[in-house]
Amino acid sequence: MDSRVRAFIQRRPIAILARGAAGTFGLRVLGIGLSFLAQVVMARAMGPEHYGRFVYVLAFIPVMAWLVKLGLAPTLIRYIAIYNGQGDWAAMRGILAFAARRCLGASLGLVLAGASALGVFGEHGDRLQICGLAIALLHIPFMALSDLRMSTLRGLSRSALAEVPENLLRPILLMGLLASAHWALAEPVDATFALAISLAVSMVNYLAGNRWLRNQLPADVLSCPPRREQAAWIDMSVPMFFVGGIQMLGSQLDTLLVGALVGAKEAGAYAVALRIADFVNFALVVANSVVAPLIAARWHHRTELQRLLGSTSAGLLWFVLATAPLLAGMGKIILGLFGSTFVEAYPLLLVLLAGKSLGAFTCLGAIVLTMTGQQQTATWVLGCGLALQMPLAFYLIQNWGPMGMAISNAAANVGVNLAILLILRTRLGLSLFGGFKHTKTATQ
Numbered sequence: 001m002d003s004r005v006r007a008f009i010q011r012r013p014i015a016i017l018a019r020g021a022a023g024t025f026g027l028r029v030l031g032i033g034l035s036f037l038a039q040v041v042m043a044r045a046m047g048p049e050h051y052g053r054f055v056y057v058l059a060f061i062p063v064m065a066w067l068v069k070l071g072l073a074p075t076l077i078r079y080i081a082i083y084n085g086q087g088d089w090a091a092m093r094g095i096l097a098f099a100a101r102r103c104l105g106a107s108l109g110l111v112l113a114g115a116s117a118l119g120v121f122g123e124h125g126d127r128l129q130i131c132g133l134a135i136a137l138l139h140i141p142f143m144a145l146s147d148l149r150m151s152t153l154r155g156l157s158r159s160a161l162a163e164v165p166e167n168l169l170r171p172i173l174l175m176g177l178l179a180s181a182h183w184a185l186a187e188p189v190d191a192t193f194a195l196a197i198s199l200a201v202s203m204v205n206y207l208a209g210n211r212w213l214r215n216q217l218p219a220d221v222l223s224c225p226p227r228r229e230q231a232a233w234i235d236m237s238v239p240m241f242f243v244g245g246i247q248m249l250g251s252q253l254d255t256l257l258v259g260a261l262v263g264a265k266e267a268g269a270y271a272v273a274l275r276i277a278d279f280v281n282f283a284l285v286v287a288n289s290v291v292a293p294l295i296a297a298r299w300h301h302r303t304e305l306q307r308l309l310g311s312t313s314a315g316l317l318w319f320v321l322a323t324a325p326l327l328a329g330m331g332k333i334i335l336g337l338f339g340s341t342f343v344e345a346y347p348l349l350l351v352l353l354a355g356k357s358l359g360a361f362t363c364l365g366a367i368v369l370t371m372t373g374q375q376q377t378a379t380w381v382l383g384c385g386l387a388l389q390m391p392l393a394f395y396l397i398q399n400w401g402p403m404g405m406a407i408s409n410a411a412a413n414v415g416v417n418l419a420i421l422l423i424l425r426t427r428l429g430l431s432l433f434g435g436f437k438h439t440k441t442a443t444q
Contacts, residue, residue, distance in 0.1 A: 031167025032282060038171040038178075039275060043268075043338040045182035046189050052268030053191035056259035057132045058198070059252045059271075064114075064137070065144045066248040068106035071241030072099040073151040074370055075233055080155025081294075089218060094226035095233055099148050107141035135195040142199075142206040149213045157294075158216050165209040173201040239375040246382040247366075250412070253386075253393065254405050261397050270402045272338050273345040276331065277352035280324050284316055284364065291364070295371040306430060313364055313432040324357040348406045355410025358417075364432055365420035377423060385416035 043051045076099055083092040114137045118130055146165065177197045181189050214222075254274060259267030291312055295305065327334070331349045335342045369378040389412035396404025424430045 031171065032279065034168060034171035034175070036275075038175040039272070040337050041175045041179050042194065043272070043342070045178050046191065046194060048265050048268055048339060048341050050188055050191045050194070052259070052264035052266070052271075053129070053132070054194045054268075055255060055271040056264050056267045057129070057136050057191065057195060059255040059259070059267075060133070061136050061139045061143060062248055063252055063256075064110060064140050065147065066241075066245050068103055068110055068140060068144045069147060069241075069244065070102055070106060071237035071239070071244055072103060072233075073147050073244065074240045074375075075099070075237040076148060076151040077155045078236065078371055079233065080152055081157070084156055084218075088227075089220040090224045090227035091229055092218075093221050093224060094228040096152065096221075097226055098228060098230065098233060100145065103144050103148055104141060107144055111137050111140055132192050132195050135192065135199055138199050139202050142202040146202075146206050146209055149209050152213060153216060156216060165205045165212065169208060170201055170205050173204065174198065177201070236373075236375060239379050240370065242379045243366075243370060243375055243382060246379065246386050250382070250386055250389070253390070254409055257393055257397060258402050258405050261394075262401055266402050269342050269345040270348060270405065272335065272342050273349040273406075274352055276327060276334055276349055277356045279327060280320050280353065280356045282319070282323075291367065295368055302430075309364065309368065309430060309432050316364065320357050324353055328353055345402075348402055351403065351406040351410055355406075355413040358410075359413035365417060365424050368424060368428070368430065369420065372428065374423075374428070377427070378420070381416060381419050381423065385412050385419075388412065388415075 042054070046054060076095065079095050080092060083089070083095070115134065118134055118137075150166065174197065177200070178189060178194060181193065181197065255267050255271050258270045291308065294308060328350060331346050331353075332343050335345055335349065366378055366382070369375065369381075389408050392411065393405055393408040396408050398404070400407070421432065424432070
């Protein structure tokens with residue numbers, strides 16, 4: 001990178017944030033709209049029962065993808081941002097090759113192990129569900145490698161470009177193929193067929209995204225010999241594996257537990273309410289894409305880092321205050337788009353909205369911890385939150401069904417984020433809402 005460009009970036013992190021956030025925000029808005037429309041089309045084309053099964057089986061894929069990514073996605077964001085700022089193309093090529101080989105090897109191993117397990121135990125289960133799980137297994141390498149590609153682009157400050165395949169191409173293909181299948185069959189599309197369509201879309205998505213990444217990499221990366229700094233990469237990726245796992249289990253735990261303990265149809269309704277409530281986290285997802293590499297690059301410029309956090313947190317707060325009341329007021333209308341039976345999930349939506357709203361403008365704290373070398377602390381906090389949430393969720397689901405899951409989700413979301421805010425203030429001397437506090441730890 002030219003030294004003048006690099007100097008400009010170092011002086012103007014807020015400008016980079018604004019420009020990157022604007023592009024990512026625009027693509028995310030379009031992507032959220034397309035994804036939401038795709039979910040409506042799927043629910044209508046499949047019916048509540050098949051849609052519930054589809055959502056339940058699909059919830060396993062991110063969990064399995066987490067296993068094979070080995071904590072390398074956030075590691076890529078941090079080190080790609082650092083190497084890009086330093087112009088260290090050899091190290092950049094080294095970490096790209098290291099991450100791809102590790103992830104692909106783990107993916108193939110998990111697919112083979114899962115296929116063997118299904119072959120042994122499949123004779124005693126539901127054949128359609130076993131077939132669906134087998135198709136879900138085949139998603140793993142494509143989804144995991146696509147996540148690594150997105151992380152690489154974010155580290156290069158190409159956050160907007162990273163969003164294109166997942167937020168534009170995937171929902172368009174899913175919506176078009178499922179609608180066509182429903183029209184051709186003149187009957188509801190079953191969950192197994194829908195999973196096969198999802199697999200085909202994931203393959204196309206991976207191939208398109210991989211081509212996109214190669215075009216965005218600095219030219220010198222592909223021509224220089226790789227240099228490996230495996231000790232540093234592993235030192236970050238191991239705790240990030242657990243952080244990512246805790247976050248992934250937290251995000252998928254709801255659907256998996258409701259599907260296992262209550263039923264697939266109820267899991268589908270819960271998943272729809274959760275998807276709508278997650279919209280209050282939209283600004284956080286955009287901020288994560290843009291801010292994470294800036295935090296890693298600005299860690300030793302603490303005053304500017306504090307300004308960056310304050311500006312980002314203020315934007316998150318205003319977004320939550322604007323969207324949460326709107327979603328609550330129009331909740332029944334939005335749920336009705338999926339089908340008349342989904343309107344019954346409105347009380348779930350209100351509880352989930354409350355928890356998501358309180359956590360949305362504090363979740364930035366977890367990003368700060370992982371991007372500033374405090375990933376082990378983040379692991380402990382998130383792990384304790386999940387450990388407390390699981391028995392609470394089991395107890396409440398047994399008594400109140402899906403509503404119990406919604407309550408445990410909201411309680412865990414708020415508790416974990418408040419704990420992280422306290423750690424940021426006392427250990428790092430940073431605040432998401434106030435000024436910069438000089439502490440001994442903060443200046444190290």
